[in-house]
Amino acid sequence: MSGLPFIQMFITGIIMGLIYILSALGITLIFGVMRVVNLVHAELTMLSAFFMYYLFEVWHINFFLSLILCAIAISLLGLFFQRYLYKPLRYELLNVLIIATGAGIALRSLGWIIFGPLARDISTVFPGMIRILGTPLSMERAAVALICLGLTIGLYIFLYKTKTGKALRAVEQDSEAAAVLGIRIDRVYVIVFIVSCILAAVAGAFTGMLFAVEPEMGSEPLMKCIMIIMIGGMGSIPGAILAGLLLGLIDSFSETLFGGEMAYIISFALLMLVLIIRPRGFFGYQA
């Protein structure tokens, strides 16, 4: 164990944490404002990766233009779910959970039918390697980590410093009072879905570049997202950031030291511990 590179484990943990955060932010945002667990987020991430693959890899459209097109396509798809699946159910937690689970399975199965059995890859736009404290790290991982960080800060500024963000937070805290004050709740829901879908699109494009593009690519991160949301506190962005980083570090250290299965045991033990000691998570609101 003494020969194990602890700096490597630490850097890997931070990067894994930032990637988890990127995937979790969209779900956290929707839950925070609408109290809806949008499990389809994982499939939107997957579809974004496939869109990106076709736009950038197959049709050779510029990477950043492809990313914008992906964000538009995924937002439209997300709005479709919001309008035709969740709204008719009046955003009731359990009903939405069931319908979102079903829609997620259907989209994944459709993915296998349409895209076939072979995984695909999005070529890196950040080639090469760098060294941090003597530890090798691919440029693409470093770049994706910085983008995750930038998006997290951007989302924070949007929520806390802009008028629209403040309206979102008002609805999050008390939707009825917000409505009385003239905030159009339906409009806020649409904005929340669009922002969440943009996050899903970016997550899909970059995780597709880092890892592989295949119909199941959203499933594994979804489990982590749910853990992050519960540990950090339902709907809390700072909570999601803290929990994401913590989970990334736990995964990196426990997987390296004790193996992949052990990482799951430790992560779930942490989740149980948090739920027992502090049921609302790190920064969740008191029920």
Add this chain to the structure above:
Amino acid sequence: MKKLMIGLAVFLLAFSVSLGTSQAQPKEFVVGCNFVLSGPGASGGIALQRAVEHATEIINKEGFTVQGEKYIVKPVLYDSKYVPAEAVLNLEKMLGQGIKYIYSLGSGTTVPLVEKTTAAKVFMMASCSGSNHLTNPKYPYSFRIYPTNEAAFAVYPWLVKEYPQVKNVAHVNPSDEAGYTESETRMKCAKNVGLKNVANEYFKRGATDYYPVATKVVAAKPDLIDFGGTAGRDQGLLAKALREVGYKGLITVHYSSPAEFSRIAGAENAEGVLFPNSVAEPKTPGQQEIYDWHVKKYGPDITGMMYDNADPLFMLVEAVKKANSFDPVVVSEVFRNLRWNSIFGPAYIGMESLYGIKCTLCRPIPCGIFKNGKLTHLATLPWPSDEEIKKLNAD
């Protein structure tokens, strides 16, 4: 009146011909396919589905005769989702429908079936590892038709001869039935050819990030990393992570689709990787035929498992024809002694020295290396004798 009579006669003739035709319709030989068609293992299941589709098309062109009656193959597909409980549920449905022949994929989803299929005297052929959990004298109707962990007996002696610089080997496998079986056999085999096992790590199949496992394995300073039962996109991601954390030694990847591997790992990370048990380019007429079929129907991205599962359905039909019976007990005995000219070369059901019964497909193992951006054929390794296998598998 005469015209009416002629018309009536023509009608009756046409009717009797059509009736005769419908009576001569071949009967169906139903094979229940318990494949992984969704979820993380779906790439393998879809490859098998295509292999079955290919074989069925060819077999059904002419059909086959058993006890004077004409038959065609009818595969019935079930999705196990690589969930053992789902696989058992599918089996119960199949048994309920009277299906006596099962084609299964994945050791995790096949091992839970074998007690039931044996009790019901149902023939089962499985495309997976699982060694003696699936194939032993207790399960006389269970066969494994894909050289998996046992392929190590052909590959390791060749590896130490071709790459004498390799002294230390690390094993990386998924943390499931397939991974543990692969690791056990490969570690024994590596030790018996004079290599030192310096690491044996497991990861969760379908995991997102492979840096942690790569970091740990590389710290053990191996000269060779054997991917064992690692399959699909996990292979490419693991190789990419290993290279990125600084590993420069040999890697062996099995059951692979080289194009998919290099796409995910990146061409520069795939360079120099060895592919035992993977077809580089079609080398036999059988391989060429299935490749052409795939290109025409699904495009050029053919997966390795498509080749690996090209023969079993043909072999089963041959056994049924030879047995002239659909009794699974009779067919199992014929299947056990079948000699088959597979798309890889001569094949037979063997491994009695290891499992106490002839139960596992033995055939030549193609071996390639990823060089200059593409997989190049290196050698075709003959299947070792039972005596050699005994030595290589010694504790």
